Each structure stands twice: as C-alpha cells, then as structure tokens.
Amino acid sequence: MSLNPYIANTEDDVRTMLEVIGVERIDDLFHDIQPQHGPKSFDLPKGRSEYEVVEHVRGLARRNAQELLLFVGGGYYDHYIPAVIPSLISRGEFLTAYTPYQPECSQGTLQALYEYQSSLCALTEMEVSNASLYDGGTALYEAMMMALRVNGRNKVIVDGGVSPIYRKMIRSYTDNLNIEFVEVGPAHGQSDRGQIEKFLDDQTSAVIVQNPNFFGAVDDHSDIVKMAHAKGALVIQSVYPIALGMVKTPGQMGVDIATGEGQSLGLPLNFGGPYLGFMVTKKEYIRKMPGRIVGETVDAQGRRCFVNTLQAREQHIRREKATSNICTNVSLCAVQAAMYLSLLGRQGIRDLARLIFDKAEYAKHLIGQIPGVEVKRAAPTFNEFTVSLPKPAEAVVEAMISRGIAAGFPLSKYYPGMTQYMTVAVTEKRTRNDIERYAQQLKDVLGKI
Amino acid sequence: MDLIFEKSIEGRRGYSLPESDVPSAKPLAAKYVRPQSPTLPEVGELDVVRHFMALSRRNFSVDGNFYPLGSCTMKYNPRFTEVLAAMSGLADLHPLLPQLASGDRLVQGALAILYEMEQLLCEITGFSAFTLQPLAGAHGELTGAMMIAAYHKAKKNRKKYIIAPDSAHGTNPASAAIAGFQTITIPSTEEGVMDLAALERALTDEVAGIMLTCPDTAGIFNRDIDKIAQMVHKVDGLMYYDGANLNAVLGRCRPGDLGFDVMHINLHKTFSTPHGGGGPGAGPVGVGPKLMPYLPVSRVVRRDDGTFRLNYDYPESIGYVASFYGNFAVIVRAYAYILLLGKEGLKQVSDHAVLNANYVMARLKGVFDLPFDRTCMHECVFSACAQSKNGVHAIDLAKYLIDQGIHPMTVYFPLIVREAMMIEPTETESKQTIDRFIQCMMDAADLAARDPEAFHAFPKTMPISRPDEVKAVKDLNVNFFD
Amino acid sequence: MEVIDHLFYTKEHEWVSIDDGVATVGITEYAQDAMGDITFIELPNVDMEVEQFEQLASVESVKAANDVYSPLSGKVIEVNSELVDCPELLNKSCYELGWIAKVKIASEEETSKLMGAEEYRTYLESLE
Structure with missing residues (x-):
C-alpha cells in the first residue's frame, strides 16, 4: 500500500521510529481505542491522483452558471479584483x-x-x-x-x-x-x-x-x-x-x-x-x-x-x-x-464610488422608462435600487435567466407580499452595453410573460 | 518597517478604472455625502507589491518552517486545492443565485459539492447529517450548543448547565454561555483524564450536555468514553464532541459510534485548508438522529432525478447561523483533499500523525518533564517545570526555537499542566525535520542548565526582539490615524 | 509573600480592613504577583449594593483577567479612582495605594467566614 502523497515517512523511517518508541506496529499506538470503539463503517472512496480530482471538480464547476450577467446584489457584489x-x-x-x-x-x-x-x-x-x-x-x-x-x-x-x-x-x-x-x-x-x-x-x-x-x-x-x-x-x-x-x-x-x-x-x-x-x-x-x-x-x-x-x-x-x-x-x-x-487609495475609492453611482443612475433611468416598471425614487440610492414590476418578480427573474441575465433579487423571498418587487444592483463591471441589453431584455420579457 | 501610510505620496495611484461610459448623474444631496476623502494611502501598484512582499517575509509559515503548534494541526496544505477554490464557476458564484426561482439550476455543481461533502463527513464521523454553515470551529461549537438548547426546549426539559472538563478550550464555556447555559467545570485526574466521580456528582437533571474532546487536550484518548456517554444520556444530557483533535483518529473510531450526539470539525485542521494567519476556517457540525430536526437552514437535498436544491422547510430548525451555506471556498478545498486521499490515505493521516507525536515524546522523555507518561495520540505534552526552576520558562524555550527557524509549540496550554509545551508534529513532516527539532529542544534544555540568562535575549535573529505587551495595552494604539 | 497582620483575607486573595463600619478592600500580594503587570481595572459604581463574595471589580493584566469579589456585604461608598489611570498601583502598593473600594457594612458578623493573617499564610503555603 503506497502512502498518501503528503506523508513523508519512508518504510525505513517508520521502522526506526517504532523502535525508538518501543512498539512493533503503528496499530499498537492506538491501544487505548478498544475494539468496541472501532468504526462501524468507514466506507469512503478510493484515493485519486491530483489530476483526477482537479478534473472532477472542474466538471462540477462547469455545472454552475457561467457567463451570467449579474445584477443581483443584496449586500454581495460582483466587483473587479485587481490581479x-x-x-x-x-x-x-x-x-x-x-x-x-x-x-x-x-x-x-x-x-x-x-x-x-x-x-x-x-x-x-x-x-x-x-x-x-x-x-x-x-x-x-x-x-x-x-x-x-x-x-x-x-x-x-x-x-x-x-x-x-x-x-x-x-x-x-x-x-x-x-x-x-x-x-x-x-x-x-x-x-x-x-x-x-x-x-x-x-x-x-x-x-x-x-x-x-x-x-x-x-x-x-x-x-x-x-x-x-x-x-x-x-x-x-x-x-x-x-x-x-x-x-x-x-x-x-x-x-x-x-x-x-x-x-x-x-x-x-x-x-x-x-x-x-x-x-x-x-x-x-x-x-x-x-x-x-x-x-x-x-x-x-x-x-x-x-x-x-x-x-x-x-x-x-x-x-x-x-x-x-x-x-x-x-x-x-x-x-x-x-x-x-491600499491599491484604491484616497482618490481611487472616490472615483470607484462615483463610477458605480453613475452606472446605477443610468440603469434606473433606462429601467424606469419601461412601461409598467417603476423605479422607487422616494429615497436616494447608491449602487442598488428597488423596482416594482407589472408581473411577479420571481417569474420575471426566471425568464431573464434564460436570457443570460440575473436581473435582480425578488423581495418576496424575505418580504412576503412584495411579490412584484426586486432589487437591482450595479457594479463598475457592468458596461453601458450590459445595462442597455438588460433594459431591452426586460422590456421584451415583460411583453411575453 | 514603514507602514503603507508612511509610503503615501500625494497624487500617486495604484488602480485603473474603466472610463465612464454613462452620463454623469446628478450627485446625491449634500446631507448624504461624505465631504472629505478617506485618508487611505496614495501608493502605486509596485509600492503595494513590495510592501506586502516585505511583510510576508516577516512571517513564519508552514510553507517556510516546521510549525509543531499543538492543537492547531499545522500540516502541509496541498497547493492544488488553491487552484480549485479560485476556479471560475466556483469563486465567482453569487450566493443569492439559488434563492431565485429555479435558481438551483444555476448552481448544481456547487450544491453537489456541498451535498457530497456532507455525505463524506457523515461517513468519516458516523453521524446522520451535517450542516456546513458554521464559519469556524468556535462557530460550530456555538451552533452545536444552540441545537442542544433547541432539543431541550422542544422536550420541555429544564436544563441549565453544560459540563466541560478543566482541560477544555476556552471556547467551550464561552459558546455554552451564548447558548444560554452556565458551565460546570470537571477537574482532571492526575492522569489527565476526566474525574468520573466528580462527573457523577455534577450530573443532575439540570445538565443539558457535556462538551468533550477525544483525544482530549492532553493528547490522550479517554478509555471511559462509553461509560461517560451512558452517564450523560441517563439524565437526557447530550454528548458534544469537540472535533479539534480529529486528525488523530481518522478510520480508527468515529464519534458518532461512540455515543456522541453532535460534533464540530475544524476543516482547516484535519482536512488541511490553509490557516491564513488566523482564518478563514470552517466548522461543519454533525448530528445524530436526536438533533437532526434542529439543524440550521438551508439544507441541501437531493431530488429523485439526482439534481439538488436548497430546502428551508424545517420547522424545528434553529434558523440561520451564517448568511449562506458556509465558507464555500474552504469546503471546496477540504472536499478535494478528502477525495485525493481517499479511505486509505485518510487512515494514514492519523497513523503517521500519531507515530510522529509518539516519536517526539519518546525522544524528549527525560529531557523535559512528561506529565502524562503513556502513549499519546497526535500530540504530546511536556512541561518546562524543571527548566523553570532555573528561570527558563516554556515561553523562553519557545523563543529559542524561533532563532532555529522553527515555529514554537503551543505553550501554557492545556491549562492543567504547569509550564505546558504541547507539540503536534503532524503527519506531513519528515523524520529528518522532526529529528532536527528534537535536537534543537535538547540543545535548549542543555543551554537552560548551563546558561539560563542567555534565554532573555532570544529571539535574536528576527526583525524584532520581544515586544512590550504591557505598553501595547497601556498606551493603546490600534489605529495609525488616531 | 507579604501578608499584613491585622487584615482579613479571602480564598480568592482579597484583603479587607474594617474601620468604624467601613470595609476597605483590595487584592493581596499573592494575587498581584500571580497576575503580573496589571493594565486595567473595572471599578464598581458608588452606591452599588454588594453581597459577600459577589463580584465587586475586575482586573486585567496582559495575560489574565480576574474578578475581585467583595469580602463583605454592604454598599460601595468610595472607589479608588487613581487606579483608572494608574492600575500599576495594584502591583506596586497592593495593601496601601492600591486599595480598590470602601464598602459600608451592616455588621461585622460576616468576618467569621474570612481568614485571619495566620490562617491566610497557612493557606498560601498549601497552594505551593
């Protein structure tokens, strides 16, 4: 039986160490664990190579959404991370x-x-x-x-x-x-x-x-x-x-x-x-x-x-x-x-905030022009805002997903009764193009469901 | 070394932003606006790189140094799991996606990882179900204590106390207190194990449960464990297993089989995710049948067609203990580690962790006092009592090791041993590395006998010598701008 | 370890002296030595009612935190606010400048549950 790749001891090492300890086998070191304490089962898969595990996890990662245009926030945002x-x-x-x-x-x-x-x-x-x-x-x-x-x-x-x-x-x-x-x-x-x-x-x-x-x-x-x-x-x-x-x-x-x-x-x-x-x-x-x-x-x-x-x-x-x-x-x-x-610095954080704010305001402007859609404007906003829709938000978001856009977070999940509302979030990664595509698709989806 | 703020030069930039492609919006009303810029540093990207490179060189780490820090399981962290955790499709996945209508379709791979991880941990520990939500070991403990409270509440049991041994981690009583319990401390016997007679006396109907590590903090596997389980269950108390020391018993015993009702695992210890200078870790909690209804939500369930979804519909659940599904990127690393090692590889982890610890114990016996002279599990505890009579304390020996390029063992824990030195070599270290450590410890003992005064100057080779911790408290300075 | 003759002592290493119905409370030489450099004390509020052996104050050093219990029941009438800025007085002069609080006591009966100097010395020896 070969050892797992992160164990350094060789057979020689093990023999010498056991001798120094004064026992014959590694099993002897576990004598406090009496037979009735042994595992009833330990039915785990056989070990695999690094390459095999990497490929397996890569396969699982591929089963997650890729290339989804994110307008979902809720406190967790899709910002760019400098390399x-x-x-x-x-x-x-x-x-x-x-x-x-x-x-x-x-x-x-x-x-x-x-x-x-x-x-x-x-x-x-x-x-x-x-x-x-x-x-x-x-x-x-x-x-x-x-x-x-x-x-x-x-x-x-x-x-x-x-x-x-x-x-x-x-x-x-x-x-x-x-x-x-x-x-x-x-x-x-x-x-x-x-x-x-x-x-x-x-x-x-x-x-x-x-x-x-x-x-x-x-x-x-x-x-x-x-x-x-x-x-x-x-x-x-x-x-x-x-x-x-x-x-x-x-x-x-x-x-x-x-x-x-x-x-x-x-x-x-x-x-x-x-x-x-x-x-x-x-x-x-x-x-x-x-x-x-x-x-x-x-x-x-x-x-x-x-x-x-x-x-x-x-x-x-x-x-x-x-x-x-x-x-x-x-x-x-x-x-x-x-x-x-440290990278952003004194000015960078201001510029970043300003850019996000401008993009969010632009998104509000475009989305607010869609018939039946209302952007809530009672209070000022920064990067995220609430929209009321003419249709149930869950259904709208679901339909938008099939067009590659995670359009927002329907509020009914946590606020029962707010079925027609969702929040929409924007980061510096969303381009004008993305925002315009979003508005177009939303308009289209609302006409169809 | 200068702080990053001291390297700041007005007008310097370290970040590039896309040029705005949208109209400039009407600014917020003045009452909502921050008038002044934050006093963040103004540095270039190269400044940042050099600064943090220089900082990193002022750290010991598993990658750079032998790190036998007892009870922390500082083993080698395989690099491939870093690549996986950062993979596109995992690292960039928004946690609210599965909460959208049909959103679980967007995260099938991620849910599969969570589901399979839960199954793997169940098989490794002998429990019926796991929650992966808790974000650290102590957080797992708190989750376990909250489930114990929920169990007794549902049964209308009047329970007030959680029992913990005097050798327990400080987190045990702290977690019990937040879950609404008072702690009763049970003394250890001279052999370092729980005093059963004292336990018997403490076990009234008001005892909600007991928190144990096994092997315990002295590195010893308690042979009376099933007797303790029987005694505690007799008063309808629950058995909590602190999984901090799971690295010693993989494939040798399973807490679920030993009569425990609930446990947490430190993924960053046993399943080798990096400790990150103190987190992030992960502390999944496993439960037996009694506590299953109280597990936090959400839970990942498998549909008949093999796909996965999140289920929130557990009326007796204690609710949310974290915002989402746990420290996912940590879970991914541990999952990959378990898959790579497999059944045999995991068993070898414990075999060699225990072998290495016993080897250290055998070689240093006689050099330092050995309070519990019997086979140890994955770590061994010595005492510097003999050296301290000469004025050389455990902490001085620790500082000596730093100059040898070795991160010190844990000192002054467990509390039940005076001048304690707790050594956990882990399974990933070679005999040659361990031999060098043993030699350093012998040299230190020798020096302590010959020239105790010499120790006051250690460490000598680090960027700093011993810091003035009293000044740090008295002239408190925790903010450069204050 | 210095133990002063005319004082009463507790097992938790507080001392108390009684003068005209007012108990002055502090921690002993043994306590301050075990704590190391004391960096912080949380004093009780004046007028606080306290029961015998209940928490009166808490002290912190770099590596330890300990509660100070009141050796006698009564009402806190004065606290040593010098200690707020100079907690090191607890180390330097635990029996004099480092007193913690004065408690107006109802009766001296409770002193029967305290140790005298001789008894405390024996107690300290037993801890060795």
Whole structure:
C-alpha cells in the first residue's frame, strides 16, 4: 500500500521510529481505542491522483452558471479584483501561517492587520477597529451583543431595512437569551423616524440600521443617533464599504458601532464565503468589542512592532465571561481588504464610488422608462435600487435567466407580499452595453410573460 | 518597517478604472455625502507589491518552517486545492443565485459539492447529517450548543448547565454561555483524564450536555468514553464532541459510534485548508438522529432525478447561523483533499500523525518533564517545570526555537499542566525535520542548565526582539490615524 | 509573600480592613504577583449594593483577567479612582495605594467566614 502523497515517512523511517518508541506496529499506538470503539463503517472512496480530482471538480464547476450577467446584489457584489491581490495573498507566508501567537515571527500578519484596522477607521471615520469577524451578518450580531454589554439593557430596535438575512441570523442567535426585539418597517424606503422614536425608551440598548439599506436607500442617520443618545441607547449601523467612497460615514453621523460585509473589498463572491466581517467603534467601547485587536508597541530595543492586544477580553482567558466565543477571525480576508484599500487609495475609492453611482443612475433611468416598471425614487440610492414590476418578480427573474441575465433579487423571498418587487444592483463591471441589453431584455420579457 | 501610510505620496495611484461610459448623474444631496476623502494611502501598484512582499517575509509559515503548534494541526496544505477554490464557476458564484426561482439550476455543481461533502463527513464521523454553515470551529461549537438548547426546549426539559472538563478550550464555556447555559467545570485526574466521580456528582437533571474532546487536550484518548456517554444520556444530557483533535483518529473510531450526539470539525485542521494567519476556517457540525430536526437552514437535498436544491422547510430548525451555506471556498478545498486521499490515505493521516507525536515524546522523555507518561495520540505534552526552576520558562524555550527557524509549540496550554509545551508534529513532516527539532529542544534544555540568562535575549535573529505587551495595552494604539 | 497582620483575607486573595463600619478592600500580594503587570481595572459604581463574595471589580493584566469579589456585604461608598489611570498601583502598593473600594457594612458578623493573617499564610503555603 503506497502512502498518501503528503506523508513523508519512508518504510525505513517508520521502522526506526517504532523502535525508538518501543512498539512493533503503528496499530499498537492506538491501544487505548478498544475494539468496541472501532468504526462501524468507514466506507469512503478510493484515493485519486491530483489530476483526477482537479478534473472532477472542474466538471462540477462547469455545472454552475457561467457567463451570467449579474445584477443581483443584496449586500454581495460582483466587483473587479485587481490581479495583485490574488497574487500577493497566495504567498505561503500569509496563507499558511496561523494566528500570530508569537509576534517575533509574525510581524507580517500583525502589521498587515494593523494597517487593515487603520484603513477601516479611515474609511468609516471611526476611532478603532478589530482585526475582523466572520462576515457581515455575524459582525452585526456581535455588535448587538456588544451594545448589550455596554449599557446593560435588553431591548433592541431593528430597522426593517436591515438585511433580512442578517435579521434572521440575529434572531436564531438570540433565541436563548432574554432580549426584546422591536422591528420597525421603513417609511418611503428610509428608516421610519416616528416609529423608532415611539419605541425608544430607557430600556433600549441599541437601534440597528443599515446604510444603504436592503432596498438600496441611502440615509443620513444623524438624527436617529441624537434620538437614541438622548435615551442612553447606542446606534449600530451596518454599512457597505464601497459606498463610503461617496456616502456620509458612520463616524460623521455619530454612530457608536459600525459593521459591514467586507466582501466588496477585494474578495471573490465564493458562493457565500469566506467573507469578511468588519467592526469599528468609538475608543471608549474598545474593551467591550469582540474579536482580536492588533496594537502598536515597541520591542526590547525600542523598535516599533505589533502584537495582539487587549487579549484579556478573549475566550482563552475569560472563558464563559469572554466578549464573544470567537477565537480566530478571517485574517487572510482582512489582509486582502488592506491590499485592496491600499491599491484604491484616497482618490481611487472616490472615483470607484462615483463610477458605480453613475452606472446605477443610468440603469434606473433606462429601467424606469419601461412601461409598467417603476423605479422607487422616494429615497436616494447608491449602487442598488428597488423596482416594482407589472408581473411577479420571481417569474420575471426566471425568464431573464434564460436570457443570460440575473436581473435582480425578488423581495418576496424575505418580504412576503412584495411579490412584484426586486432589487437591482450595479457594479463598475457592468458596461453601458450590459445595462442597455438588460433594459431591452426586460422590456421584451415583460411583453411575453 | 514603514507602514503603507508612511509610503503615501500625494497624487500617486495604484488602480485603473474603466472610463465612464454613462452620463454623469446628478450627485446625491449634500446631507448624504461624505465631504472629505478617506485618508487611505496614495501608493502605486509596485509600492503595494513590495510592501506586502516585505511583510510576508516577516512571517513564519508552514510553507517556510516546521510549525509543531499543538492543537492547531499545522500540516502541509496541498497547493492544488488553491487552484480549485479560485476556479471560475466556483469563486465567482453569487450566493443569492439559488434563492431565485429555479435558481438551483444555476448552481448544481456547487450544491453537489456541498451535498457530497456532507455525505463524506457523515461517513468519516458516523453521524446522520451535517450542516456546513458554521464559519469556524468556535462557530460550530456555538451552533452545536444552540441545537442542544433547541432539543431541550422542544422536550420541555429544564436544563441549565453544560459540563466541560478543566482541560477544555476556552471556547467551550464561552459558546455554552451564548447558548444560554452556565458551565460546570470537571477537574482532571492526575492522569489527565476526566474525574468520573466528580462527573457523577455534577450530573443532575439540570445538565443539558457535556462538551468533550477525544483525544482530549492532553493528547490522550479517554478509555471511559462509553461509560461517560451512558452517564450523560441517563439524565437526557447530550454528548458534544469537540472535533479539534480529529486528525488523530481518522478510520480508527468515529464519534458518532461512540455515543456522541453532535460534533464540530475544524476543516482547516484535519482536512488541511490553509490557516491564513488566523482564518478563514470552517466548522461543519454533525448530528445524530436526536438533533437532526434542529439543524440550521438551508439544507441541501437531493431530488429523485439526482439534481439538488436548497430546502428551508424545517420547522424545528434553529434558523440561520451564517448568511449562506458556509465558507464555500474552504469546503471546496477540504472536499478535494478528502477525495485525493481517499479511505486509505485518510487512515494514514492519523497513523503517521500519531507515530510522529509518539516519536517526539519518546525522544524528549527525560529531557523535559512528561506529565502524562503513556502513549499519546497526535500530540504530546511536556512541561518546562524543571527548566523553570532555573528561570527558563516554556515561553523562553519557545523563543529559542524561533532563532532555529522553527515555529514554537503551543505553550501554557492545556491549562492543567504547569509550564505546558504541547507539540503536534503532524503527519506531513519528515523524520529528518522532526529529528532536527528534537535536537534543537535538547540543545535548549542543555543551554537552560548551563546558561539560563542567555534565554532573555532570544529571539535574536528576527526583525524584532520581544515586544512590550504591557505598553501595547497601556498606551493603546490600534489605529495609525488616531 | 507579604501578608499584613491585622487584615482579613479571602480564598480568592482579597484583603479587607474594617474601620468604624467601613470595609476597605483590595487584592493581596499573592494575587498581584500571580497576575503580573496589571493594565486595567473595572471599578464598581458608588452606591452599588454588594453581597459577600459577589463580584465587586475586575482586573486585567496582559495575560489574565480576574474578578475581585467583595469580602463583605454592604454598599460601595468610595472607589479608588487613581487606579483608572494608574492600575500599576495594584502591583506596586497592593495593601496601601492600591486599595480598590470602601464598602459600608451592616455588621461585622460576616468576618467569621474570612481568614485571619495566620490562617491566610497557612493557606498560601498549601497552594505551593
């Protein structure tokens, strides 16, 4: 029996090692596993060569949609990823290191994460950032838990414009905890101030909003921040990072904790993950923030260096009293985001945001001219917008798929009753040609179903 | 080394954008707009390449160094799985596609991978079903604890406590707390295994379950495992298997057969996906029949015609634990790894992981204190107690290794061993590499006896010496712009 | 390890001195030594009611986090706010400048559940 290709021991090695250990066979090392503990079955396929596995997976990949023109967003966008990023991030020194427990031989990861934190702070105009969380949804849940720790209250007001996927997740996580939820539907696409004010009281821990929200509406939550702070509640805002090249930042609005999905910062869509959850907050709350944090310090010779800091918040020290059960983060994704933001730079992020905004506005303009189709214009939008159709959105999207276009995300999946609505998202990758083709095909499809 | 921000030169660009081919739109109203540009660096593409190349050289990694970091399974990560994960048709797949009407037609290949992966993990572990959603080991643990809570809620059991051994990972009690439980800690015996008498006393009707690793964090396989399962099941408690150490027992035993009801697997450990400097990983959770109704949604199901779809219709499900279907690109890598190794290859993983660990243990026995002197599984635990009497602690030995180009073992874990040094060589390292490590450890012990003072200066060969961690907390600086 | 004669001690290594119905609470030499460099303390709020052996404060060093329990029941009337900026006082002067809080106690009966200096010294030896 030949050994699997990643095992280095030769037969000679094995013999010598067994001799040193003082047993005859490898089986003897497993004597603690008694016969009755053995596997009842281990019926797995025979091993294959690398080439065979590559071909097998390639075959499966071919069974997925290729060449589909994407206008589906929902918080996850088809942005261009500069070639530098995959090239740099695939370096073994980043890829195959582990959590920087030993700072002397992990300065690469640590400094990159410090730069990531700083870039996120710059982008959001917030004071401190952690070194990443799993994804946008878990980051929002963690922010809510953090707010509960900050003010010791247990009521949370959630704006209905917050991604329904995130809201579902938060609900499942808090099922066993004593938290009172109030969900407030949007008014004219944006956050409903009146309703939020009505439910805000001195038991309210946090108000959770999203910008742009799931319908695509851009908002200025400064007034909600004032309302909430007057009652001692925090405001948590989930943001789309690329929008911050143009849109008012959580820092400027006075938001207490901002989170978001960092997939757009140089990560592939990956059919749902790995993604990047980011979290930024005010300095005063840093000790209540979950996740690893990298800080600057000096070494014995006084040279600048970086370490994991404030570790006393974490599970390996605090155990059941930890700020969260999270131990790892998604370092590699955070480093990718740091690379992406460095490439884009101060001007690049503005130019990119502007380009996406212009394209989305052009798409709104063309789609809005189709008879029976209405683009929702009560609130301004950035890259994504809501459209009402004369026919059920699911059927329209299905018909568009057969024409090679993923036309949007029908809202009825998460908002029962909104059967004729869908959201449409645009990125810098969609050309004028693509948008015009989309509008033409949509018009055509609507005439036929 | 300078920060990227310190290399910024006004006006420099590192990114090319397509020229706008649409009319310039009317800008947003001023109240919605960010007035100032973010203070991101202004650097060229070559600046970025050189900067991150230079950073990468300041890291130890499995690709560059022996990395016997106990309990982390730092084995070689095959490169071909990187190519697969980045493949067109996988990497560029939007997660909302299967949620469109008939959208599952667009992602049949991806759903097939998820479905087959679930089947493979079931066969490897002896469980009935898996969810691939959890995004990391700790996330899997939390998912498991939430399912345990849902089970007891459905049965109207009044349960308050989760039991964990004192040798457990800190994540165990942290996860239990979020699922609404308090943790009872059970001490270990001198042999490093759970004290059964103490367990018996703790097992009241209010115990929801127990979280165990097997082999445990001391690297020992608990021979009483079925007895423990019987005791816990008697009070309708559930058995949680922390799969952090699965690398030791592939093909040797299956948690599902041992009486466990639920487990998580760290794909990034056992199934060799890269650790990425601390993530992303993946923590699929397997369950036996009792917990199947509570699995998170969505789940991938196979139609009679062999095609796949997502099913959300499980009324007792705990709901969404992640936004989508898990860390798909990590799952693809692990899937390919399992297919390449196959049945025999997987069994060899554990054979050689355990062989290598026992070899290290045999050779270093006598050089360092060995708190549990018996056959170990895939990792062995020594103590630097003898050296610490001379003022040389486990951490000092760790720093010595750095200068030898070896990433240190895990130190100060498990907590039940003073001056613990936990060594996990993994199956992918050669005897020659391990011999060199053993020699370095012997040299270190020798130096500790002769010249303990010398250790304070280690490491000497790295870009930095030991950092001032107290200053890092006291003069907190986590943002260049602050 | 320094143990001061006239104080009471707990198994969790807090000390308490009682003066005219007011208990002054801190952590012992043993506790600060085990923690290493203390970098942060979370003080209780003044006016907080606390039960004997319930959490009063928490202290953090680089590698550890510990709760400080109140040796006696009562109401917090004063906290040592110096510690917020200088948590190192807990290391440098744990029995004097590093006191944590003053608690107004109802009675001295609960001291029967505490250790005297001799007993605490014996207890420390047993931990060796």
